Structure formats: structure tokens, C-alpha cells
Amino acid sequence: MDKTRNSKLGNRYLIVLIVAIIFMGCKDDPKPEVIEEEIAVLEEPIETYEFGFKLEDYIVKRDTIRKGDTFGVILDRNHVGYPKIFNIAEKAKDTFDIRRSLQVGKPYTLLCAKDSLETAKCFIYQPNLEEYVVINFQDSIQAYKSRKPIKYVEKTATGVITNNISETLDEQGLSPRLAYKMADEIYAWTIDFRRLQKGDRFKVIYTDKYIDDTIYTGVHNIKAAYFEHNHEPFYAFEFETDSVKGIIDYFNEEAKNLRRAFLKAPVKFKRISSRYNLKRRIAVYGYKVRPHRGTDFAASIGTPIMATANGTVTKSSYTGGNGNYVKIRHNATYETQYLHMKKRNVKVGQFVKQGDVIGWVGMTGNTGGPHVCYRFWKNGKQVDPFKQKLPEAKPISDSLKVKYLDFIKPIKYELDNILFKPVILDEDLPEQTIIKQANS
Ligand SMILES: [Zn+2]
Numbered sequence: 001m002d003k004t005r006n007s008k009l010g011n012r013y014l015i016v017l018i019v020a021i022i023f024m025g026c027k028d029d030p031k032p033e034v035i036e037e038e039i040a041v042l043e044e045p046i047e048t049y050e051f052g053f054k055l056e057d058y059i060v061k062r063d064t065i066r067k068g069d070t071f072g073v074i075l076d077r078n079h080v081g082y083p084k085i086f087n088i089a090e091k092a093k094d095t096f097d098i099r100r101s102l103q104v105g106k107p108y109t110l111l112c113a114k115d116s117l118e119t120a121k122c123f124i125y126q127p128n129l130e131e132y133v134v135i136n137f138q139d140s141i142q143a144y145k146s147r148k149p150i151k152y153v154e155k156t157a158t159g160v161i162t163n164n165i166s167e168t169l170d171e172q173g174l175s176p177r178l179a180y181k182m183a184d185e186i187y188a189w190t191i192d193f194r195r196l197q198k199g200d201r202f203k204v205i206y207t208d209k210y211i212d213d214t215i216y217t218g219v220h221n222i223k224a225a226y227f228e229h230n231h232e233p234f235y236a237f238e239f240e241t242d243s244v245k246g247i248i249d250y251f252n253e254e255a256k257n258l259r260r261a262f263l264k265a266p267v268k269f270k271r272i273s274s275r276y277n278l279k280r281r282i283a284v285y286g287y288k289v290r291p292h293r294g295t296d297f298a299a300s301i302g303t304p305i306m307a308t309a310n311g312t313v314t315k316s317s318y319t320g321g322n323g324n325y326v327k328i329r330h331n332a333t334y335e336t337q338y339l340h341m342k343k344r345n346v347k348v349g350q351f352v353k354q355g356d357v358i359g360w361v362g363m364t365g366n367t368g369g370p371h372v373c374y375r376f377w378k379n380g381k382q383v384d385p386f387k388q389k390l391p392e393a394k395p396i397s398d399s400l401k402v403k404y405l406d407f408i409k410p411i412k413y414e415l416d417n418i419l420f421k422p423v424i425l426d427e428d429l430p431e432q433t434i435i436k437q438a439n440s
Contacts, residue, residue, distance in 0.1 A: 051109070051124050051132055051146070058111035059118050065106050071098035071123070078110055078120035080137075088135060092143035096125075096133045103127065129211050148212040152220055155208055158420045161200040165193060177219040178204060184268075186222060186236045186250045189260045189390075191229045202227045203418045205411065224411045235415075237408045241400060249393070253412060255401045259393040261330075262385065263308040263354060265297055266338055266374050267361065273298040273371055276384035293382040294339065294373040301370045303361040305338050307352040308374075316344050323365025326358050339373035340365050 048055045061078070072085045080088075089098050102108075102125065111122040121138035130150065136142045157178065159168040165179040182202070183193035202225060209220040225236045235253040240246070250258045274280075274296040311330035315337075318324050324341035342362025352358060363370045376385040396404055 051134060053111055053122065055111075057114070058121065059114055061110040061112060061118075063108060063110075065102050065104050065108060065125075067104055069102065069104075071102060074108070074110070075120055075123070078112060079117050080120050084137070088137050088141050091141040092135050095143040095145060096135070098125075098135065101125075101127070129215060129217065151210045151213055152207045153210065154205065154223070156203065156205050156418050158203045158418060159201060160420065161196045162198055165196060175219045178206065178222070181206075181219065181222050182225060182227065184264075186225055186258060187227060187234060188264050190234050190258055191227060197230055200227070200229050201420060203415055203420070205415060205418075224408075224415050226415050235412070237404075237411060239396075239404050239407065241396065251396060251404060253408070255396050255404050257393045257395055261309050261354075261391045261393050262334075262336075263306060266305050266308050266336075266372055267297050267299045267303050268306075271298045272296065273369075276386070294337075294375040295385065296371045296373050298369065298371045299361045301342055301360075301362055304357040305341060305359045305361060305372050307354060307356045307358050308336055309334070309354050311336075311352060313346045313348050313350045313352060313358070316346055316348050319365065321366045323367065324359065324362065325365070328352060328358075333379055335377040337375040337377075339375070340367045340371065 046056060071089060072082070075085050075088075076082065092098055107126045109124040109126075110120045111124070112118040112120050121136070123135045123137075125133045125135075127133070129148070131145060131147050133145050134143065157169075157172065157174050159165075159172065159174070161168050165183070166176055169176060169179055179193070182204070183191075187193070204222055204226075205224045206222045207220045209217045211217060221238060222236075223238050227234045227236070236250040236258055237253075238248055239251055240248050252258060272295060274292055274294075276293060276295055278291040278293070280290055280292045305326075307328055309328075309330045311328040311334075313326060314329045314335070315325070315327035322339045324344050325337060325339045326341065326344055326346055327335060327337040329335050338358065340361075340363055341359035342364065344359045346352060346356075346358045361370055361372050367373075374385070376383055376388075378388065
């Protein structure tokens with residue numbers, strides 16, 4: 001359990017025997033002089049608290065809900081009789097419906113009496129890592145929900161790219177989520193992480209999340225980042241533009257939004273299987289030029305397809321070639337279309353927001369494998385979205401801009417003062433380095 005807490009304590013006498021051996025620098029007498037000393041240290045008795053209970057007062061039984069387990073079965077096993085079980089369930093009902101809400105595989109803890117029967121006195125159920133439900137029936141019956149304390153720890157990291165970002169993070173034992181967040185959430189429109197250069201480098205200020213001080217749940221957010229790509233600096237600062245809706249965006253040092261009005265791709269965790277290519281030749285068509293005006297993103301069947309920008313659905317139908325498809329008009333200039341869906345999720349005339357799920361990846365229509373063919377129109381002409389200078393996302397308002405620039409001042413100062421670790425030269429690296437499959 002909580003090792004750090006326990007190791008500090010200990011209810012026993014610690015007899016520390018210090019033997020100090022001092023060699024006297026006298027050549028005539030080679031015998032060392034030995035000084036013995038006994039020190040008694042009285043430490044505090046162990047007190048371990050969890051869920052607000054002093055665990056030493058009970059026999060603590062931990063388990064997970066198994067198939068066939070109900071609140072009644074568990075309590076019955078632990079010597080609580082049925083009339084009482086019924087009474088407990090009734091009284092706890094308004095807080096937590098024990099009859100329905102227990103899920104197989106979720107952990108629970110029983111606090112039992114320190115007697116020969118070990119009768120259960122308290123049942124604690126954990127539906128997730130953060131929350132827990134206490135049903136205490138040792139005296140009167142009490143039921144309540146609570147949360148484990150969450151701690152955010154701010155950290156900084158730096159890295160220099162020698163091969164790819166994953167390797168750089170891995171070498172330092174840093175989370176791959178940092179790479180994902182930088183590549184997909186922060187710099188998706190400014191830096192192509194598949195084309196990083198050797199010597200590109202970054203600094204980040206981020207927070208790690210811990211539950212109950214001990215359970216690490218990963219990188220929570222990136223507060224600020226600095227990425228030097230091809231010797232060009234790219235700053236990014238996290239800023240909440242709407243505290244009511246909880247909208248968070250990244251802006252640069254001049255308050256410019258780093259996001260564009262369009263998402264880079266209509267699916268997450270994508271792999272581009274075929275790019276926009278007007279000169280494409282395909283074997284099945286006798287190597288004749290069959291231009292591909294879409295971008296194919298391979299993804300498994302059922303992967304949600306997202307609208308890449310706000311807009312109104314103009315088509316949601318089925319044709320032999322396109323299969324199930326959806327088309328969206330975003331403004332007077334731009335339209336997008338999504339093909340080969342397994343199922344559509346929107347109707348013509350419906351307004352969709354960026355990121356809304358409009359359907360799911362399938363292989364309907366003329367297609368060889370599960371993917372979404374993403375088509376992009378500018379002024380009625382199909383273009384390659386990756387070659388477009390797309391409009392920026394909503395700029396920050398003038399009143400917020402002042403606030404923003406003030407907000408980032410100390411953060412930028414902190415970021416600028418983080419030093420890069422000295423670069424490890426190639427000859428210092430071990431011969432055998434693990435070559436990681438880039439997840440492109
Ligand atoms: Zn296609």
C-alpha cells in the first residue's frame with residue numbers, strides 16, 4: 001500500500017548500534033580503539049488511514065467484485081445476516097443503489113471486526129480510481145460518496161531529436177503522451193512531427209496527475225511548450241478562453257491561435273493510406289492515370305469519424321461508389337466529404353461542430369479495405385487539404401488578449417530559463433540501440 005508513509009513509521013524500538021572504529025595513527029600500537037554507543041529511538045506507532053478510516057482498527061479484506069457477487073452475497077459471506085443486509089441496502093439506496101451498481105472486476109474493501117468471526121463493519125466500493133462509496137454499518141448506517149485526493153505535480157522536460165520524438169522521450173523515461181499531445185493537440189498545424197530534423201529540440205512545462213499521492217495516472221496537461229524546428233522557435237501556451245464552457249486552446253507568444261479552423265484528420269490514431277494525387281496510376285486499371293482527389297485514412301471498422309470543422313450537413317446518403325457518405329458545407333469557401341462509412345450519424349440540414357461524430361469507419365461502396373476517404377473542396381474545386389493554408393481558428397478577443405499576454409509572462413520567463421541538457425554525442429551511445437517502429 002502506502003510504502004512511503006509506512007516506512008517513516010514503526011512502533012518498535014530501534015536499537016541503533018553505532019560502532020565507530022577509529023584507528024589511532026600510532027605506529028607503536030596497531031590495535032584500533034573501539035567506541036561503542038547505544039541509541040534508543042522511540043518511533044510513533046503505525047497509523048494508516050485510507051478512505052478516512054484508521055486501518056489498524058480493523059481486519060482489512062480487499063477483493064474485486066466477481067461474477068455472481070452481490071452486496072448481499074458478499075456481506076453474508078462476512079457474517080452479516082439477511083435482515084440487516086436488507087436494512088443497509090434500503091438506507092443506502094438514495095446515495096448508492098448497491099443492488100444494481102456493483103460491476104464485475106471493480107475493487108472493494110471490507111473493514112471487519114478484529115474478533116474471531118471477523119464480521120464485516122464497513123463496505124467500500126471503488127467504481128473508478130478516483131471515487132469511492134462508503135457504506136458504514138458498524139453503529140448506525142451511513143452511506144456516502146467520496147473522492148481520493150488528487151495531486152498535480154508540475155514538471156519540466158527538455159529533449160533534442162536525434163531520430164524521432166518517441167526515442168528522445170523514451171531515452172529519458174518520459175511519457176509518450178507528451179509526444180502525442182505536442183504532435184496532435186498543440187503543434188498539429190505548425191510542425192509535422194513525421195518530418196522532424198535532427199537537432200530539433202523542445203522544452204515543456206507539464207503536469208503529472210496522481211491519485212492519493214501514489215497512483216500515477218499519466219500526463220495531465222501541457223502548460224507551455226517551446227519547440228525549435230529547423231532553428232525556428234514555436235511557443236505554445238495553454239489558455240482557457242471560456243471558463244464556463246471550459247474551452248482551452250494553445251496560443252503563441254503573440255496570442256495567435258495555433259489551431260486551425262479544420263482538424264488535420266477526421267479520425268484519431270490514423271494512418272494515411274493514400275494521399276491526394278492527380279497522377280495516381282493503379283494496376284487494376286491497367287496503370288492508367290486515375291487521379292485520387294481524396295486523402296484516405298486507414299482505420300479499423302467502427303472508428304468514429306469527426307467533422308473536421310463547424311458546418312451544416314448538405315448530404316447524408318448512399319451511392320454505389322461512395323457507400324455511406326456525408327458532405328458538410330463549412331462556409332462560402334470550404335466543403336468536406338467523408339466516404340465509405342459503416343453508418344452515418346447525421347441528417348441533411350443538421351449543424352455540426354468540429355470534432356462531432358458524423359459516422360463510423362466502414363468499407364461500404366467501392367473500397368478495398370476499411371478507411372475513410374476524406375475530400376476537401378475550396379470554392380467548388382477539390383484540393384489537397386495538406387497543401388492549403390487553412391484559416392486560423394477563432395482568434396482571441398481583444399479584451400482577452402491583454403489578459404493572455406499578462407498570463408503568459410511568468411510562464412514564458414520560466415520556459416526561457418529551462419536549460420537544455422547537454423547533447424549526448426553519437427559515440428557516447430551504446431552500439432545496440434532499440435529501433436522503434438514509428439507509429440506513422
Ligand atoms: Zn479515397
